[in-house]
Amino acid sequence: MQTDTITIAFCYHCGNDLVEAVHRLDEHSFCCSGCKSVYQILSKSGLCNYYRYNDHPGANRARVDKRYAYLDEPAIIKDLIDFQDDQVTTITFYVPYIHCSSCIWLLEQINKIDPAIYYSRVDFLKKRVQIRFDNREISLRKVVETMADIGYEPLISLQDVVKKQAGVNSNGLVKKIAVAGFCFGNVMLLSFPEYFGLSGSMQNFQYFFGWLNVLFAIPVLLYSGREYFTSAWNNLRNGVLNIDFPLALGIAVLFLRTVFEVSTHSGAGFADTLCGLVFFLLVGKFVQQKTYHHLSFERDYRSFFPVAVHTLVNGLEKPVPLSELKTGDRILIRNSEIIPADAILLKGKACIDFSFVTGEALPVARVLGEIVYAGGRQMGEALELEVIKPVSQSYLTQLWNNEAFTRKQDNRMGTFNQKVSKYFTYVLLLIAFASLIWWLPTNVNRAIAAFTAVLIVACPCALALSTPFTMSAALSVFDKNAFYLKNTAVVEQMARIDTIVFDKTGTITSPADQHVILYSKLDDASKQLIYSACNNSTHPLSRQICQFLGNIAPIEPSEYTEIAGQGISARINGHIVLIGNHKLIFHGQVDQDAGLFTKVHLKIDEYYAGYFSFKNQFRKGLDQLSELRKRYDIYLLSGDKDHELELLTRFFPDQNSMYFGRSPQEKLDLIRSLQAEGKIVMMIGDGLNDSGALKQSDLGIAITDNVNNFSPGSDAILDGSAFDKLSLFLRFSKDTVKIIHASFLISLCYNLFGLSFAVTGRLSPLMAAVLMPASTATIIAFTSIAAHIAAKKRRLL
């Protein structure tokens, strides 16, 4: 027996297995010339340390296309850069590939490759690089090309640029917390003497401390706590009582009573409670603000489309920003470029992949003179097209004009907190006024004391904190499982849904390029024969085979027949080539494993040459649908035709729950009609064609296999690898809501306890100062621990 020893070799640059032709340089092996050229550039600039921090840090460079001509256009540059004068340009790039310390090191050493780049700084979490360069020495295009050469191609899209300018600034909240914390600490320090009691000779200290406390409370009231007043006022004007109203009332009463007590020397006031309250509330707000810097939940077609497109003016190519593309312009679309506007095909053989736009999994052929809709990706040779509609009015982008996109959707469903706080406020005011009226005939001072004490002690601090802390704990659990939620309210929405709608292509099936497997060993000549035969056919499977085999020069067949429902028979170079299904090749013998895969068998000159298997790869975990069906109504909503109906019945036994061939608009309408039946709908989709449905649904989840890639606007982004945990996520969201309910009960107990003192008008400042932090601490501890236990129970931690 002879055994072959197989040494597994990896590409020095990108770490791919070395299977085919190996490129060698300096005793290192590379999988492709792209990887080798990156190494060459780096070694020339003395940057080989790149490979020392991490093994195989590079991106695979097998397929590179550099098309940055549009970066020479001043109109486009203007939108991209941060700052420019006659010497220096500063620009911030988003580089999705940044993933390890080598990336940081190399990008910050980029001026060794080109000295005209003065400065580069990486923000790892945001995956951004800020670059400053000498614009007299080097153009923006050259900078981008340099970055692309070393494998760090920036992602340039117009929407992300716009987003940068309108970026939210959470800076304000941090400063408010800082001020509140500062005042809280100082006030606590100054209040301690009062708690422990001051002897008679030190009375003047008490007044001094009292006034200092008032002084410290002023910035807390006016700066840190201002939002609560403006929000309460705005809501009141709109006739809504939200939780900010009792909070603002509590804060105001705390301050007024403190000023009153200090100025009349009647007590120590509640400055410590006031500062602590605002501080804890703001911390709760901060915790709730979880931002994923590298994710965008607001993407629309603008970030899917390129920044610029090549137009042909008098036979010359000129890059033009997408927004300036006019009807009648001639555009040039090369292989794997996206068609940005509805256009008529003038030249070239169009084979367009619409999978992202319509859900149709198989590329579509178009002939000259036909209209090609925007959003398709050309596969194959370059095309010339004439634009017939501007980008914003094309068939695809019209979807964004739907009212679903203009409607403000902050609160599609009121959260538990909002519902409860309304009743809470009524009850609170009732108790406060009742105690006022009860004491008023006998003792005016006591009546006012009781009234204010009720408003102070019942200030729903713990209630306001229970949701943010539970939700932020839940969010980080989801985050660990590669499920990213836009905000905390999404968790509650998820707990409430009763209907789940799935998209097909890309959502329950994995992306198309992993489907074809060749079970055969073909030499180059046979590959050419098969390619030539398939090249003549427009059948989707033939297109996929051509795509799989790659670029081969076709030979014109001397005979060619396509047998409907069976396959192709052709005579090429004297060889008889049969490509088709079992029936064609084996003349009607029964195929044992029919149904599992689509197979295309090959026969060349009477010799059976193996087969192609088209596996429709359903995502792992699709079996959980049978379990989900017990609790939810499940629908399938596909833009694709029903050619996979048979396979899908395994997962969707009810034929009526499957909808095929739906346009993006029809998808949106279907969701709306489900909602009209009173259902609360969650939509899971991946493509631009699902955008409308995702937006219309009560909870839209975009699924993607690479979170840095484009995903349509949604409430949450689910990594494809976590799809099998979907049912666990849903259960956990329900647990989370239960935790919120429980913590609400706890905070209510504290409130009742405090109220029993308050109504008598004998609430001491010490009592309030102890009660408020104690309830806050209890709530924070309870929610965090309970969320952790719930996640453990669902095996999400």
Add this chain to the structure above:
Amino acid sequence: MNIIFFLIGCSVLLALIFLGAFFWAQNSGQNDDLYTPSVRILLDDELTEPKNDPDHINS
């Protein structure tokens, strides 16, 4: 005991200076990126390569 007035004034002043320092840090963007510096500090400016390192060529 009047020294307490002075001491409290000092402590408040000191605390205000720290608050001001925090505001300055926040405004100048020092807290914008709290992760990358932790990686950056582990990267050497210039790794000295051994003379006979076969994996690398020196430029």
